[in-house]
Amino acid sequence: MSATDSPVQSNFIRHIIATDLAAHKNNGKVATRFPPEPNGYLHIGHAKSICLNFTLAAENQGTCNLRFDDTNPEKESIEYMEAIERDVAWLGFKWAGKYHASDYFEQLYTYAVQLIEQGDAYVDSSTPEQMRLDRGSLTQPGKESADRNRSIADNLDLFTRMRAGEFADGQYVLRAKIDMASPNINMRDPTIYRIRRVHHQRTGDAWCVYPMYDYTHCISDALEGITHSICTLEFEDHRPLYDWVLDKLGTACHPQQIEFARLQLEYTIVSKRKLLQLVSEGHVSGWNDPRMPTISGLRRAGFTPEAIRDFCERIGVTKKDSWIEMAVLENCIREDLNERAPRAMAVLQPLKVVITNWEAGKTESYQIANHPQKPELGSREVVFSAEIFIEQDDFAENPPKDFKRLIPGGEVRLRGSYVIKCEDVIKDEQGNIIELQCSYDPNTLGKNPEGRKVKGVIHWVSVSHSIAAEVRLYDRLFSHPQPDTLDNFLDGLNPNSLQILSNSRVEASLAAAGSDTTYQFERTGYFCLDDQDSTPEKPVFNRTVTLRDSWGK
Structure with a gap:
């Protein structure tokens, strides 16, 4: 439902x-x-x-x-x-x-x-x-x-x-x-x-x-x-x-x-006096900071009115005070956005990959559905070229057990495209990985190589056909489930409630992103354009919610 x-x-x-x-x-x-x-x-x-x-x-x-x-x-x-x-x-x-x-x-x-x-x-x-x-x-x-x-x-x-x-x-x-x-x-x-x-x-x-x-x-x-x-x-x-x-x-x-009974939501506060204190003391950027439990903050974070109305109906109306788990609200927005949010690929922390056996200057375009179950949402063009970006976390030189992404000498499928194999790892003088050199199998567009089973599928964007973006990874503002019970509610602030990624890359199609649309960045989470801080030269995307509830892990 x-x-x-x-x-x-x-x-x-x-x-x-x-x-x-x-x-x-x-x-x-x-x-x-x-x-x-x-x-x-x-x-x-x-x-x-x-x-x-x-x-x-x-x-x-x-x-x-x-x-x-x-x-x-x-x-x-x-x-x-x-x-x-x-x-x-x-x-x-x-x-x-x-x-x-x-x-x-x-x-x-x-x-x-x-x-x-x-x-x-x-x-x-x-x-x-x-x-x-x-x-x-x-x-x-x-x-x-x-x-x-x-x-x-x-x-x-x-x-x-x-x-x-x-x-x-x-x-x-x-x-x-x-x-x-x-x-x-x-x-x-x-x-x-x-x-x-x-x-x-x-x-x-x-x-x-x-x-x-x-x-x-x-x-x-x-x-x-x-x-x-x-x-x-x-x-x-x-x-x-x-x-x-x-x-x-x-x-x-x-x-x-x-x-x-009024709403008491875990990991947040709903006292106007304390919310004003958060704003006036600079703990947040304003009343509409996406970490704030204000309606304007939730809107800027990418929440939909349908999800909030659904949340209010689900928690019910009683005469007894009780605490509502934050996961209930987060699950409401996940369910809603899973149905309505168009998909897109974004590489939050890019690692450059050069396809060594790809013809120089050649590009190849594919149409990818914007939603796997919603054909009415249409499709978008994705361009493949000799240089692409993948997530840094999708490559491991010394992989842990059961790592199913790219490793030296290993293969992985690029979402909607080819299977690539890592041939070489290029590092700088300090030993930092700066580039992967890979080959692609031209017979694997949309299918696995015959006789080989490639388990890993990762997302990617073309270097020349993507745009730079800032991505803000918002999390719960408080790490204490009931900050109002503390002697000083500020002691419950989550020091990791915001991580800013300044060098992310997103599909070129997102250059036309609207502030009223929240996207599912594949394998990453749900994100919306920040209409307050974005510029035509560099859009800013706010994380609405992760794909899965991993708060307790």
Whole structure:
């Protein structure tokens, strides 16, 4: 089965929605949303949430919105918003509407005034340190602020002046008045507004008070008519606050929050803060470095949206945290590319071979299928000449046991061409091999010599009909399976996560390689053109994944 036709798996959220539809809840409608904070690039964990929200909506003829939670302008940017839109679209999804939490700033403020008027919110002058002390612990109740019983009139006056910019950052906050003795710390009078004089990327300097996420999110869901607000498990303890806000405000729509276990993928991290640290400290070349677990990094590495969607479906949706092996993701892309990737020959570490009995100046062309099982992918021309390159590893002067490639006096078949025999090994003054002199058997084009069985088949390229290329052998960014469990996650970095081969040679046909095509370099792995660093004179190819999983070997 290919990576693009894996069966849809049932899960508890699908069951909840099916039950709701059967009961004609929400008038038989399903409306979801994907609400990222634009403070970084999306990663593979977000891909799971994207696929879940958009797929659930599509399966039930519903809608899914893209909404930016842009309530913290200190860390957010238009660059991140644009990257998020590109990533969601690249994964193959279309949003019903695109919104921003900042679209609702006036309504959010009006709702906050309503809470104050109802006696459900108050302005507090406690410092952040004092609020932390007064919050209590899991075993001790919190302590009420001295400002908790301030009059409604005074609270309205202070909140109005907060918006007008009369107070310094941090001088006051607006808190929900719930229960300082609640066993759920999130319900101990949480802050719902704070003063921040920060330029907002969309609203400019119109606001100096900004709403908090827990307050904003539930109201945004209600305003958009969301029916099922799906989020990760760390928000389970926030659900009572989600419901409290909407109940107190009496919104016409009250979405149902449902939590699922977030993606925890071995040999990687999905913390935006830590991903930003990798970028800012130069451990990677940027958010789209092919070693990064970001969607843009995976795209640059040659991953396909079909493989990522298949991966998200395969790992399923549960309420229990668990670690997913990196091999699952790698196998999804292998299966997908095995079906779709055209083949090509590339010599990553070249060794020159001179065919001594080939006519000088003569060339010979062959048509080779681009895919052994996909004739619709066509074929390409490969040129054979007197001088070719083979891989250095495909020759051994002192071969190990069971070595089936080229050795002194031995024979090997060239992929799609002739059988050659090594006659002589040429070395420089330091004893380094610089050239092999070989003969070819003219009777072996596409077949073994009569009476002889040649077991080894190696790839090659013509010296005169190939192009120079840089090949980047990317591997897992971390050598520790769970870097987040280390005291310093940077200690788990893989020092061999990138090897750059500057003198590789690839088939001349790859001069026209497109950035949207990933190739199988025969016997080597899957590679794609790097559209960021490639030049017409020297293309750069990034390794997507090896042909086989050899990580544990």
